[in-house]
Each structure stands twice: as structure tokens, then as C-alpha cells.
Amino acid sequence: MSFLQALHHVAIICADYERSKRFYTETLGLTVVQETYRAERQSYKLDLAVNGHYQIELFSFPNPPARPSRPEALGLRHLAFAVTDIDAAIADLNSKGVETEPVRTDELTGKRFTFFADPDGLPLELYAA
Structure with a gap:
């Protein structure tokens, strides 16, 4: 335990x-x-x-020293936020000037998700709850 x-x-x-x-x-x-x-x-x-x-x-x-922060870099991969309406969340981010990647579907769960970045390029994810 x-x-x-x-x-x-x-x-x-x-x-x-x-x-x-x-x-x-x-x-x-x-x-x-x-x-x-x-x-x-x-x-x-x-x-x-x-x-x-x-x-x-x-x-x-x-x-602060720079550190690689792309999704496949060694270390923390990304920070994911659960959302109930991924399309509305994407539209909200886009309306605020935040670019999002095309929506993908998790092959294991069937849930939709997308990535975007914070001002320092830290990968962030929206994941359909």
C-alpha cells in the first residue's frame, strides 16, 4: 500500500x-x-x-538556466488539465491568442486531447474528462 x-x-x-x-x-x-x-x-x-x-x-x-521542455524531452513531459468541453476550451484559448495543436484521440482511452504552450514554451495539455 x-x-x-x-x-x-x-x-x-x-x-x-x-x-x-x-x-x-x-x-x-x-x-x-x-x-x-x-x-x-x-x-x-x-x-x-x-x-x-x-x-x-x-x-x-x-x-534561471534554460531547460528543454518539449513533450519528448527527458524529465517532466507536460502538465495536463482535464476539461469537460474540449472544443469550448480550445476556442477560448484561441480567442486569447493561444495556439493549440490539432486535436488527437488517445488510442488507449478514446478521449480527445490537444497541446499548447505557456509563455516559456512549457507543454500544456487539455484532456477531455
Whole structure:
């Protein structure tokens, strides 16, 4: 039996804090739980909620090193969001200037999904619930 209870949070380091904050709150509609500036680290930490669940931590750091973030790069592959109406979600993103890939169907589940990117190119996915 696993001692793990749930996914607590996902941490994302961004290149431009204000740009990423607008993207995750205004474009994706995540809710700000708490915003903290840590002067000693010259760093912001923004706690975000997805529909009241699964907190995302958005960090800024001075001059963070670049890391490959394409879907097939070593490491975290992508962050997926469940949606009830994938077509409406895609239309909403597109109306806000966010490009999405063509919709594909998961051959194992039969569910539809698509990818898009955050301002730093982090792969994000919409997955039909």
C-alpha cells in the first residue's frame, strides 16, 4: 500500500513573472491562493488553484538556466488539465491568442486531447474528462 495520498502541487519556474502570472490567471483562469515576494532570493512565489484543487506554484528567479521542455524531452513531459468541453476550451484559448495543436484521440482511452504552450514554451495539455 502506498503512503502517497494525492498530488500536492506542481512547481513551475518562469522567465517573465508578470507575463506568466497573466497567462495562468487571466488566460487559463487559475485562482490566486497567495502571492509572496522573497527579497533575499529576489523571487516571487505565486500559489495557484485549478478549480479549487491541485495547487500550482509559479516561481520567478533571477536568470534561471534554460531547460528543454518539449513533450519528448527527458524529465517532466507536460502538465495536463482535464476539461469537460474540449472544443469550448480550445476556442477560448484561441480567442486569447493561444495556439493549440490539432486535436488527437488517445488510442488507449478514446478521449480527445490537444497541446499548447505557456509563455516559456512549457507543454500544456487539455484532456477531455
